[in-house]
Amino acid sequence: MSLTRRHFLQLSLAVNALYALRMPAAQANPAKLQFGPATPFSFDALKAMARDAATRDYTPPPRPDPAIVQQIDYDAHGKLQYRKDAALWAEGGSAYPISFQHVGMFFPKTVKMNVVEHGQARSIVYDPDLFAAGPDHVARQLAPEPSAFAGFWVHEKRGGPDWKKLEPWATFLGASYFRAVGANGDQGQIGLSARGIAIAPGTSNPEEFPDFVAFWFEPAPKPTDPVIIYALLDGPSLSGAYRFALSRGKGVVMNIESALFLRKDIERLGIAPLTSMYWFSETAKGAGSDWRPEVHDSDGLAMLNGNGEHLWRPLNNPPHISVSSFMDKAPKGYGLFQRDRLFDHYQDGVRYHLRPCAWVEPLGDWGAGAVQLTEIPTDDEIHDNIVAMWVPKEPATAGKSYEFKYRLSWLNEDPSNFPLARCVATRLGNGGQPGKPRPKGVRKFMVEFLGKPLDALAWGEKPEPVIVASRGEISRVEIEPVPDDVAGHWRTHFDLKADGADPVELRCFLRLRDKAVSETWLFQYHPF
CATH class of the missing domain: 2.70.98.10 (Beta-galactosidase; Chain A, domain 5)
Structure with a gap:
């Protein structure tokens, strides 16, 4: 460059x-x-x-x-x-x-x-x-x-x-x-x-x-x-x-x-x-x-x-x-x-x-x-x-x-007419469960979404995360509202185990009653 x-x-x-x-x-x-x-x-x-x-x-x-x-x-x-x-x-x-x-x-x-x-x-x-x-x-x-x-x-x-x-x-x-x-x-x-x-x-x-x-x-x-x-x-x-x-x-x-x-x-x-x-x-x-x-x-x-x-x-x-x-x-x-x-x-x-x-x-x-x-x-x-x-x-x-x-x-923002929740943060950390030995080669992903129509969910209603990986094993999938009192702010987290050094292509979006309620998050993960 x-x-x-x-x-x-x-x-x-x-x-x-x-x-x-x-x-x-x-x-x-x-x-x-x-x-x-x-x-x-x-x-x-x-x-x-x-x-x-x-x-x-x-x-x-x-x-x-x-x-x-x-x-x-x-x-x-x-x-x-x-x-x-x-x-x-x-x-x-x-x-x-x-x-x-x-x-x-x-x-x-x-x-x-x-x-x-x-x-x-x-x-x-x-x-x-x-x-x-x-x-x-x-x-x-x-x-x-x-x-x-x-x-x-x-x-x-x-x-x-x-x-x-x-x-x-x-x-x-x-x-x-x-x-x-x-x-x-x-x-x-x-x-x-x-x-x-x-x-x-x-x-x-x-x-x-x-x-x-x-x-x-x-x-x-x-x-x-x-x-x-x-x-x-x-x-x-x-x-x-x-x-x-x-x-x-x-x-x-x-x-x-x-x-x-x-x-x-x-x-x-x-x-x-x-x-x-x-x-x-x-x-x-x-x-x-x-x-x-x-x-x-x-x-x-x-x-x-x-x-x-x-x-x-x-x-x-x-x-x-x-x-x-x-x-x-x-x-x-x-x-x-x-x-x-x-x-x-x-x-x-x-x-x-x-x-x-x-x-x-x-x-x-x-x-x-x-x-x-x-x-x-x-x-x-x-x-x-x-x-x-x-x-x-x-x-x-x-x-x-x-x-x-x-x-x-x-x-300062997307000028297109955007009706779905946006991805606002992606965070990586060690996979596994707190308080227990962390499994080798497992990474945790935390993906946050914010905006309509997530801010209009009924009490107790949860969107469903749809996650796909090009290779490896997905586990421990969870979805929850972010505890910051911001309407429509949700996060999903999951673990990925992938052997070898080849990149892994990840894909995730949130859906509700078979309809997408968020944009699609894509990520290229390089194992180490």
Whole structure:
């Protein structure tokens, strides 16, 4: 896995903090955006550009002098604050200003920026004076060409609180990574990331990271209008054209269209990928690994399959790379969620309990394939080790093309209409009976569910746990209300004995009078 997204998280927070502390003195002649000549532009033209690029050998995007860029480390990059007065639409023309990010050690490739109005595109000209860095900053040694833009931020609307002092609500920086705030964006909360595409994560081949090599921005005249962004994707194995319609509300909703054109065969093509970090949680924690009870940006994969079944798969930090495929046809949605919202469960000043969730809703029939979850071992929170994505069933071979449309919602919870109880906790411990010798190789699982229709059960009425294991023996199954006086809060616990080291796939849901009253809990257990 790349560290791009984790470094971006650190840098984005650092840049905003440093901006407030290190505002430079006003220049006599501050830089203003300069634009190139106008040329016709449309999404169809961008698709044709991507299609044509896929017929030629791949050429990496230009890089400013690598020897200089490598010196723009964490601290040096933090001093390269973009001058907000020079932001695109800082004074008008669109409700949401856009500022730009500089290349650096972690983002060494240049990205072309363009503005589109009335079907005409003009390039945005890079000028080192757009960034508030002193004359002795190492970035001043870069030549004017190629451009040293690496990404951009979409800022809050003008006309309210000072947008120059607020966190951006959408960011695109590094390869094809992008992210947005959820409903806690006013508290500076970002977390997991999305990507334009994922190529071969969790395979025996090195993972490939194509780049968004150019962006085009259309204005949003009113705050209720979406910000329209077009992007050209390019990499060794494919090229692509993207259209993003970004809407700012309680959280952020992105309507995304993509057209992909393959140069080469791709072992594992990931559509609408989400990337996150999971180190440990209440489920299982090694003694003394960290002082905090939980550390993760997301704690589970939620799915709504083509048959309308809601699934919840708690994340693992496995002993080795693990890839789980959930076969489906015409999926209705999937996402990486942070369900545990209690600060006491984290005790961390970065406020993991406020991290956003991201939900992918296919628009149209995506056909047959699988939601695929890749989990990579990690021993620290600095690594992104989780990928969730859609993998089409048919092989991704050279010369093929694809078009996908989907809605990506950055919120605090599942945006789908969910009528059943949710799984809210998974805990593991030693199996057997208290006060007696614990049998070797037996693990106890405790799974909690909360919500309707469990809160409407009659006195003395109990749901029935339905538990299935891919191998091993299930015993000591019990169901009870959690003794916290919270209506609709139930837990089931059971023992599993499984010999050998092969993973065990577990499945559980609650039913009442032959009807499911909870989503389906899935878990991959690695015996030890």
